[in-house]
Amino acid sequence: MAISASQVMELRRKTNAGMMDCKKALTEAEGDLDLAEEILRKKGIAKAGKKADRVAAEGTINAAVSADGKTAVLVEVSCETDFVAKNDNFQNFASEITQLALDCDGADNNVEAFLASQHPSGDSIEEVVKAKIAEVGENIVIRNVARFQTSEAGSLTSYLHMGGKVGVLVELVGDSVAVIDNDAVRTLAKDITLHIAAINPQGIAREDIPAEEVEKERAILADSDEVKSKPEQIRDKIVDGKINKFFAQICLLEQGFVKDPDTTVGKLVETTGKAAGGSLTVKRFVRFAVGG
Known part of the structure; x- marks a missing residue:
């Protein structure tokens, strides 16, 4: 049977054994995690009460x-x-x-x-x-x-917050090297990492938010007492408005910039790109929080 990477990682986490040892044990145990752990213990590869069990x-x-x-x-x-x-x-x-x-x-x-x-x-x-x-x-x-x-017309900017408790990495891409090689763009990149560290967006734009998550939020809103108290013919429009606010809370480009909430991050990216002589895009970002 096929052994998934997640099964291997789970057994590795439980036993602190090597990945190949874990995969062999899982194959021998036909995917049974407990039996695979027992096989490793019998071989002396894993020990009971090991440090790898601790959080x-x-x-x-x-x-x-x-x-x-x-x-x-x-x-x-x-x-x-x-x-x-x-x-x-x-x-x-x-x-x-x-x-x-x-x-x-x-x-x-x-x-x-x-x-x-x-x-x-x-x-x-x-x-x-x-x-x-x-x-x-x-x-x-x-x-x-x-x-x-990143590419020649791209930049990578990192930021560590609270002594390394939160970390952010952002990639910006311009439509030319001249756009990305600009002091205002470098300042913007650093500001965006600060914003992400503080606000923790869930995606760059609406299309990054899973459809099932949006539909779940829509269903919750539609079933709320506030919406159900309104005339039926306007309920969908009310829910649409609330969904727009939902996106504004979790999508980076729609969020109010942490240093100037009256301006969205998307507008700031647009105006900074134009001032630098072209266009600018937030291609991707990642945010880690210790223990998160």
């Missing part, structure tokens, strides 16, 4: 950008306690991991592929993490990895 709810988020500015990463490394999270040993390890992710093509939003990649020591990143767990005495998890690469 890693603290940690840090780091960012790194390549020398040419065209590749950037955001990495969340988690541990169990705030004490370890603030320790130089852990912070240095998180910085090392982030630099390795910057050079790893497989790290593009794929923790599993990154863990399987090779550390300069010759071991896998996963094995290096295991060694650090044994050293510090706490569970350590590389929880999230995002790696962006």
